[in-house]
Amino acid sequence: MTLPPVISIRSATPADYPAVGELTVAAYRADGQLEDEIGYERTLRDVARRAAAGELLVAVDGPAVLGAVTLVLPGSPYSALARDGEAEFRMLAVDPAAQGRGAGEALVRACLDRARDLGCSAVVICTRDFSRPAQRLYARLGFVRAAHLDWCPEPGVLLLGLRYELLGARR
Numbered sequence: 001m002t003l004p005p006v007i008s009i010r011s012a013t014p015a016d017y018p019a020v021g022e023l024t025v026a027a028y029r030a031d032g033q034l035e036d037e038i039g040y041e042r043t044l045r046d047v048a049r050r051a052a053a054g055e056l057l058v059a060v061d062g063p064a065v066l067g068a069v070t071l072v073l074p075g076s077p078y079s080a081l082a083r084d085g086e087a088e089f090r091m092l093a094v095d096p097a098a099q100g101r102g103a104g105e106a107l108v109r110a111c112l113d114r115a116r117d118l119g120c121s122a123v124v125i126c127t128r129d130f131s132r133p134a135q136r137l138y139a140r141l142g143f144v145r146a147a148h149l150d151w152c153p154e155p156g157v158l159l160l161g162l163r164y165e166l167l168g169a170r171r
Contacts, residue, residue, distance in 0.1 A: 007103050009110040012056040012068065017047040019065040020058065027067075027093035033128055036156065044091060053078050057110050059094070059103035067094035067103040071111045073118070081124040081149050081161060087115035088124050092134070108141055116166050123166065124149060126159035138162050 012020060024044045028034050034041055047068075050056060054072035058065050069092040074082045082088035089111045094103045115123045126149065127134045142164055149161020 007059050007061055007066065007101065007106050009057055009059055009106055012047075012051060012058045014048070014051075016058050016065050016068075017051070020047045020056070020068040021045040023065065023095040024068060024091055024093040026096055027099075030096040031128075031131055031133070033131065044093075050078055050091065054090075055114065057107060057114075059107050061098075061101075064098075065095075066098040066101070067092070067107055069093070069107040069111060071114055073120075080151065080153075080159075081126060083124075085119075085121045086124050087111070087118060087120045087122075090125075104137055105141065108137065112141075112164060112166065121166055123164045125162050125164075126151065127162065129158040129160055135160070 021044065024047075025034070025041055028041075028044060047056070050070045053076045054070045056068060056070050059067040070078060070090045072079045072082065072088050072090060074084055074086065078090050079088050089108070092104060092107060112123055124146070125138070125143065127138065143162040144164070146161040146163040149163065151159050151161070153159065
């Protein structure tokens with residue numbers, strides 16, 4: 001009997017940055033999020049900048065990086081929604097070849113745990129209006145729609161706001 005691979009979550013190291021950049025662009029492209037986008041691919045590839053602006057976590061199976069996410073607090077250049085006492089995660093991406101193995105869910109759960117450890121009362125996020133797989137994942141994990149957080153970073157790009165209330169936040 002073969003056991004399923006074990007996905008673990010850890011902080012990214014600079015050695016992970018090239019893989020994170022590539023898998024993030026591949027995931028966003030596969031989901032249709034880079035069509036008609038101007039310059040966002042360059043932002044996705046600038047992994048060092050986002051690691052400096054927040055906590056960059058990776059999902060790994062042995063040495064292979066399967067996915068990544070950036071957790072930020074208010075005041076970070078990557079924070080678009082978070083207010084005092086809240087955390088936000090951005091650029092959640094799983095390599096298209098590794099999707100369906102639980103890496104995305106593990107990364108989201110790690111962000112929730114980390115935000116709780118930081119004493120945050122909630123985690124807020126946004127997702128593209130057409131990104132059904134992401135919306136299903138977030139709903140399954142308990143995120144609720146927060147329409148007052150919706151925003152458009154550029155014409156034709158609608159981001160839906162979601163919120164997760166953290167119970168038992170450590171203060």
